[in-house]
Amino acid sequence: MELPLAKNNTPRIVVQITLTLIVLAIIPLCYPLLGYPLLLLKNSCNTFSDHSPSSDDSRREVEGEKICDIFSGEWVPNPEGPYYTNTTCWAIHNHQNCMKFGRPDTDFMKWRWKPDGCDLPIFNPAQFLEIVRGKSLAFIGDSVARNQMQSLICLLSRVEYPLDVSYMPDERFKRWKYTTYNFTLANYWSPHLVKAKEADSNGLTHTGLFNDLYLDEFDEEWTTHIEDFDYIVISAGHWFFRPMILYENNQVVGCRYCFKDNVTDLPISYGYRKAFRTAFKAINSLENFKGITFLRTFAPSHFENGLWNQGGDCVRTKPLRSNETSLEGNDFEFYMTQLEEFKIAEKQGNKRGLKFRLLDTTQATLLRPDGHPSRYGHLKNEIVTMYNDCVHWCLPGPIDTWSDFLLEMLKMEGIRSYHDEKLHSKDKFFFLIKDLLKALESEKICDLFSGEWIPNPEAPYYTNTTCWAIHENQNCMKYGRPDTDFMKWRWKPDGCDLPIFNPVQFLEIVRGKSLAFIGDSMTTNQVQSLICLLSRVEYPIDASTIADERFMRWKYTSYNFTLATFFTPHLVKSKEADASGPTNTGLYNLYLDESDENWNTQIDDFDYLIISAGQWFYRPMVYYENNQVVGCKYCRLDNVTDLPMYFGYRKAFRTAFKAINSLEKFKGITFLRTFAPSHLENGSWDQGGDCVRTKPFKSNETALEGVDLELYMTQLEEFKIAEKQGKKRGLRFRLLDTTQAMLLRPDGHPSKYGHSQNENITVYNDCVHWCLPGPIDTWNDFLLEMLKMEGIRSHEEKLHSNDRTIKLR
Numbered sequence: 001m002e003l004p005l006a007k008n009n010t011p012r013i014v015v016q017i018t019l020t021l022i023v024l025a026i027i028p029l030c031y032p033l034l035g036y037p038l039l040l041l042k043n044s045c046n047t048f049s050d051h052s053p054s055s056d057d058s059r060r061e062v063e064g065e066k067i068c069d070i071f072s073g074e075w076v077p078n079p080e081g082p083y084y085t086n087t088t089c090w091a092i093h094n095h096q097n098c099m100k101f102g103r104p105d106t107d108f109m110k111w112r113w114k115p116d117g118c119d120l121p122i123f124n125p126a127q128f129l130e131i132v133r134g135k136s137l138a139f140i141g142d143s144v145a146r147n148q149m150q151s152l153i154c155l156l157s158r159v160e161y162p163l164d165v166s167y168m169p170d171e172r173f174k175r176w177k178y179t180t181y182n183f184t185l186a187n188y189w190s191p192h193l194v195k196a197k198e199a200d201s202n203g204l205t206h207t208g209l210f211n212d213l214y215l216d217e218f219d220e221e222w223t224t225h226i227e228d229f230d231y232i233v234i235s236a237g238h239w240f241f242r243p244m245i246l247y248e249n250n251q252v253v254g255c256r257y258c259f260k261d262n263v264t265d266l267p268i269s270y271g272y273r274k275a276f277r278t279a280f281k282a283i284n285s286l287e288n289f290k291g292i293t294f295l296r297t298f299a300p301s302h303f304e305n306g307l308w309n310q311g312g313d314c315v316r317t318k319p320l321r322s323n324e325t326s327l328e329g330n331d332f333e334f335y336m337t338q339l340e341e342f343k344i345a346e347k348q349g350n351k352r353g354l355k356f357r358l359l360d361t362t363q364a365t366l367l368r369p370d371g372h373p374s375r376y377g378h379l380k381n382e383i384v385t386m387y388n389d390c391v392h393w394c395l396p397g398p399i400d401t402w403s404d405f406l407l408e409m410l411k412m413e414g415i416r417s418y419h420d421e422k423l424h425s426k427d428k429f430f431f432l433i434k435d436l437l438k439a440l441e442s443e444k445i446c447d448l449f450s451g452e453w454i455p456n457p458e459a460p461y462y463t464n465t466t467c468w469a470i471h472e473n474q475n476c477m478k479y480g481r482p483d484t485d486f487m488k489w490r491w492k493p494d495g496c497d498l499p500i501f502n503p504v505q506f507l508e509i510v511r512g513k514s515l516a517f518i519g520d521s522m523t524t525n526q527v528q529s530l531i532c533l534l535s536r537v538e539y540p541i542d543a544s545t546i547a548d549e550r551f552m553r554w555k556y557t558s559y560n561f562t563l564a565t566f567f568t569p570h571l572v573k574s575k576e577a578d579a580s581g582p583t584n585t586g587l588y589n590l591y592l593d594e595s596d597e598n599w600n601t602q603i604d605d606f607d608y609l610i611i612s613a614g615q616w617f618y619r620p621m622v623y624y625e626n627n628q629v630v631g632c633k634y635c636r637l638d639n640v641t642d643l644p645m646y647f648g649y650r651k652a653f654r655t656a657f658k659a660i661n662s663l664e665k666f667k668g669i670t671f672l673r674t675f676a677p678s679h680l681e682n683g684s685w686d687q688g689g690d691c692v693r694t695k696p697f698k699s700n701e702t703a704l705e706g707v708d709l710e711l712y713m714t715q716l717e718e719f720k721i722a723e724k725q726g727k728k729r730g731l732r733f734r735l736l737d738t739t740q741a742m743l744l745r746p747d748g749h750p751s752k753y754g755h756s757q758n759e760n761i762t763v764y765n766d767c768v769h770w771c772l773p774g775p776i777d778t779w780n781d782f783l784l785e786m787l788k789m790e791g792i793r794s795h796e797e798k799l800h801s802n803d804r805t806i807k808l809r
Contacts, residue, residue, distance in 0.1 A: 068118035070408055071360040075319040075367055078112035082396035083123070089154035089395075090161075095377035096147060098394035103376040105317045108394065113364050113401045121558070123404045125159045126537045127504040129181045131410050132230075136184035140222050140279075141235040142191035144299060147392050148233070149174075149187050151399045152406075159536055173221070180458065186229070188222035191239035192271075193279040195219050213244045215253075215274035218282040227288040233359065233406070234279060235296035237334060238391050240272050248274070269333045273341060280345030284354060292413065293349070295342050296359045296402065300331040301391045302369035314390035316369040319398075327366055335362050357409055361402050371398035446496035448785060449737040453696040453744055453775075456490035460773035461501070467532035467772075468539075473754035474525060476771035481753040483694045486771065491741050491778045501781045503537040507559045509787050510607075514562035518599050518656075519612040520569035522676060525769050526610075527552075527565050529776045530783075551598070564606070566599035569616035570648075571656040573597070581620045582636045588621040592630075592651035595659035604665040610736065610783070611656060612673035614711060615768050617649050625651075646710045650718060657722030661731060669790065670726070672719050673736040673779065677708045678768045679746035691767035693746040696775075704743055712739050734786055738779050748775035 086092055086099045094100070113120050139145045153162065153176065162176035162185060172189030196219070197212035226232055243257035246266065254266035283293055303312035327335060339358075346356040365371075373389040393399035464470055464477045472478075491498050517523045531540065531554070540554035540563060550567030573594040581587030603609060620634035623643065631643035660670055680689035704712060716735075723733040742748075750766040770776035 068115055070115045070118065070120050070405065071363060073113055073115035073120075073364070074322055075111040075364075076114040078110055078122075080122075081112065082109040082400070084154045084157055084396055086395070089157050091150045091153040091157070092395045093147070093150060095389065096150070096373055096392050096395045096397075098373050098376040098397070101373075101376045103373075103394070107317060108368075108370045108398070109396050111319055111368075111398070113404065120401075120404050120408060123155050123400065123407055124504060124537060124558075125156045126502075127508075128403075128407050128410070129156060129159055129178060129183060130502060130504050131407070132183045133181045134183070135230040136186070136228065137231040137233070138186040138188060138222075138226055138229045139233050139235075140188045140190055140193070140226070141233075141296075142189070142237070142239050144238065144392060145233070145235050145296070146187055146189070147395070147399055148235075148296070148402050149185065151393075151395055151397075152185070152403050154395060155400060155403050186225075188225065190219045190222050191236060192244075193219060193234070193236050193275045196244075212247060213271060213275075214247045214250075215271060216248045216278055218278065223282040223286070226283075226291075227286050229289075230291045231294065231410075232283070232291060233294045233296050234283075235298075236272075236275065236279075237298045238301065240268060240275075240334075241330075244271060246271050246274075267333075268330055269337050272334060273337045276338060276341040277344070280341060280348075280356075284345065284348050284352060289354070292355045292357060293345075294357045294359045294406070294409065295338060297338050297362045298331065298334040299361055299365040299393075300327065302372060303388075303390045304369070312390065313388040314369050314372045314374050318370055320367045320369060322363070322367060325366060327362065331366075355413075357413075359402070359405055359409060361405065364401060364405075365393075365398060368393075368398040446493055448493050448496070448498055448782060449740055451491055451493035451498075451741070452699055453489040453741075454492045456488055456500075458500075459490065460487040460777070462532045462535055462773055464772070467535050469528045469531040469535070470772045471524070471528055473766065474528070474750055474769050474772045474774075476750050476753040476774070479750075479753045479755060481750075481771070485694060486745075486747045486775070487773050489696055489775070491781065498778075498781050498785060501533050501777065501784055503534045506780075506784050506787070507534065507537055507556060507561060509784070509791065510561045511559045512561070513607040514564070514605065515608040515610070516564045516566060516599075516603055516606045517610050517612075518566045518568060518571070518603075519610075519673075520567070520614070520616050522615065522769065523610070523612055523673075524565055524567070525772070525776055526673070526779050527563065529770075529772055529774075530563070530780050532772060533777060533780055564602075566602065568596045568599050569613060570621075571596060571611070571613050571652045574621075577622065582634060586619055587635060588616075588619065589624060590621050590648055590652070591624045591627070592648060593625045593655055595655050600656075600659040600663070603660075603668075604663055606666075607668045608671065608787075609660065609668060610671045610673050611660075612675075613649075613652065613656075614675045615678065617645055617652075617711070618707075621648060623648050623651070644710075645707055646714045649711055650714045653715060653718040654721070657718060657725075657733075661722060661725050661729060666731070669732045669734060670722075671734045671736045671783070671786070672715060674715050674739045675708065675711045676738055676742040676770075677704065679749060680765075680767045681746075685764050685767070688765075689767065690765040691746050691749045691751050695747055697744040697746065699740070699744060702743060704739065708743075732790075734790075736779070736782055736786065738782065741778060742775065745770075745775040 086097050092100075099106075112122060139149045156162075156178070160178050160180055162178045164174070165177040165184075166173065166175045172187075174187045176185040177183070178185070192213055195212075195214040195217040240256070243255070243259075245255040245258050245260070245263065246253050252263060254264040254270065256266060256268055256271060258265070280293075283289065302314040302316070304314060304316075306312035342356060342358060349356050369390075371393050373392060373394050375388050376394070377389050377392075464475050470478075477484075490500065517527050534540075534556070538556055538558055540556045542552070543555040543562070544551065544553045550565070552565045554563040555561070556563070570588065570590050573591040573596050575589045576586055577589050578587035617633075620632070620636070622632040622635050622637070622640065623630050629640060631641040631647065633643060633645055633648060635642070657670075660666065678685075679691040679693070681691060681693075683689035719733060719735060726733050746767075748770050750769060750771050752765050753771070754766050754769075
């Protein structure tokens with residue numbers, strides 16, 4: 001029997017799996033920012049580009065894939081938008097809260113950016129937060145930079161809101177903490193990027209006069225604070241249209257719109273270029289800074305029929321096509337200046353190993369004259385002196401796409417790291433494997449399934465109000481369960497940790513794949529847990545082919561992932577002979593040598609199967625083989641031998657496994673989910689038995705025994721036989737061993753809280769199924785970890801089949 005992680009008689013493959021895990025921590029063969037293998041993420045955006053103008057290397061093909069420029073494209077309708085509203089997100093600044101202040105049209109929120117030749121995925125908040133887990137991101141710039149940060153906070157609000165951890169009360173310098181992800185988000189107000197002083201708050205154009213713009217001096221308001229950041233997004237633009245006096249070496253060198261005698265009026269690009277050059281120089285001179293710098297390019301305004309202070313406005317209600325406008329004048333000058341200075345900074349940064357990336361928002365935002373607040377940034381009747389705002393962006397609105405770009409670029413960083421290491425560290429990698437293999441031969445391997453439950457105050461990760469998939473009979477909180485601690489535990493294996501379920505990681509691993517659950521209502525219980533855990537990222541659509549709720553099929557469209565359930569409580573062909581039976585639970589005829597065609601004719605194309613059965617074998621049944629009665633259990637029929645419970649249980653699993661191994665086209669992985677004991681105390685299920693404990697057992701407080709032990713051992717024995725047979729065909733069987741963990745959770749069942757307490761129905765205390773949320777969610781923690789192990793196994797196998805010239809001795 002092959003366990004995913006075994007304690008004793010460790011097979012070589014398990015040692016190599018652990019070896020590979022350690023190697024992955026040293027050499028980023030895996031997607032380093034997400035924690036799962038690169039090959040599982042390729043379909044996230046089949047083609048990509050960093051859009052850097054600095055080197056041909058940035059445009060090269062990667063493993064034969066065509067490069068796509070995500071920043072060149074068109075806006076296409078997106079009826080599913082927006083993904084937050086002004087009522088669900090508190091982070092929207094009033095001046096960009098267009099819906100609050102009466103903007104009559106809504107179509108401006110219902111477009112998405114479609115690059116030429118590929119797709120840009122819609123922002124995935126959970127994925128973003130997983131990428132930046134334990135990291136920090138700073139926005140440096142003006143109020144448009146703040147506009148972007150607030151958009152990001154709103155997009156992330158579907159997963160978590162941050163805490164305000166600002167060092168000072170100044171709204172221009174905010175710091176936010178996403179505690180669950182240990183992610184810090186900060187904003188540094190620096191509209192000119194360099195040292196600046198305001199001499200006249202009004203000025204000749206009523207926009208202020210910055211007579212001290214020191215083009216060669218760093219703005220220490222941000223340059224002294226960013227060394228520890230992992231990512232910085234720097235931008236500037238519209239403040240350079242205001243009057244300013246330009247200084248270098250503490251001497252006036254000219255001005256812009258200053259209207260002063262004997263001061264040369266310089267081109268607008270002069271100060272803009274110098275400011276970016278100084279800002280980039282500041283970044284490259286920071287000794288301890290090791291992060292990635294993103295230049296967010298200039299976003300044009302859209303004033304029509306006048307200047308900003310002469311009645312100009314932006315009243316369009318739909319995007320432009322790329323052939324309907326072009327970048328020109330000062331906007332074009334700003335954009336080209338940024339690209340040129342970026343190229344210089346990138347070249348200098350490369351000498352220190354620093355990375356610069358171009359977040360090119362210019363074309364996409366040039367095409368969105370419909371996305372500005374205009375006059376909808378304040379109350380219509382409010383007595384304020386405010387001009388139409390055609391610079392900032394409504395929230396929600398087109399600026400949300402900047403975070404789509406940013407997320408895609410962060411994902412690309414993982415791919416870059418992978419290819420860099422692949423190109424430059426191949427030999428080093430194989431020698432490292434050789435050394436680590438020797439070191440690990442005697443290491444103890446951790447068994448995921450042996451451990452204890454420990455408190456987890458952060459749980460649960462969904463509720464009965466956020467997930468519609470919870471069956472009424474397991475909706476314990478809805479029906480008044482008074483205690484909540486049963487939801488606040490996590491499984492801690494002996495000697496290692498089991499990560500909490502990561503919905504993004506799971507969906508990336510199963511992208512383009514399919515998973516079928518085969519079994520009884522406990523199987524349905526696990527499926528509903530999985531749907532709820534995934535709900536933080538996406539809900540599936542019902543893609544069932546029949547109207548029978550016992551045979552459901554769900555589709556996660558963004559990931560092309562299919563989830564299915566096949567109800568087959570005995571796994572083999574069965575018929576209900578008597579709806580009541582001798583114990584009022586029915587009497588079933590079980591054909592132990594005939595597989596149930598309700599599932600075995602449907603699974604050929606599935607990538608993963610999870611098969612399980614248990615509690616229904618406690619019901620009365622008559623056993624058939626070769627269409628002849630061979631015995632029964634609890635049937636109370638004359639002249640029919642009462643056989644041990646495990647007789648039918650063993651035969652059913654043997655037939656089910658035989659059916660899987662006989663499928664010619666099936667190439668998937670079969671997981672056996674082991675038996676989960678019930679916890680009835682002080683009586684049987686129909687004689688007042690109940691489960692009223694409110695905390696888990698410790699492993700030394702209980703033991704598996706009696707029929708439960710028999711069923712568990714029967715599963716293991718039949719699994720071993722099936723696994724051996726499957727190997728002959730190249731099929732894989734894995735043991736999802738939930739038994740010990742669930743044995744320790746008498747507190748996790750619905751008991752009487754699976755229906756209204758005033759409901760006039762005959763329902764016994766349910767000590768078989770599991771409350772949602774509850775302990776059963778851990779089954780999906782196990783499942784995800786095992787799927788990750790499959791990726792590592794696959795990768796390890798490729799290491800031995802590919803570079804045959806490198807031999808490990």
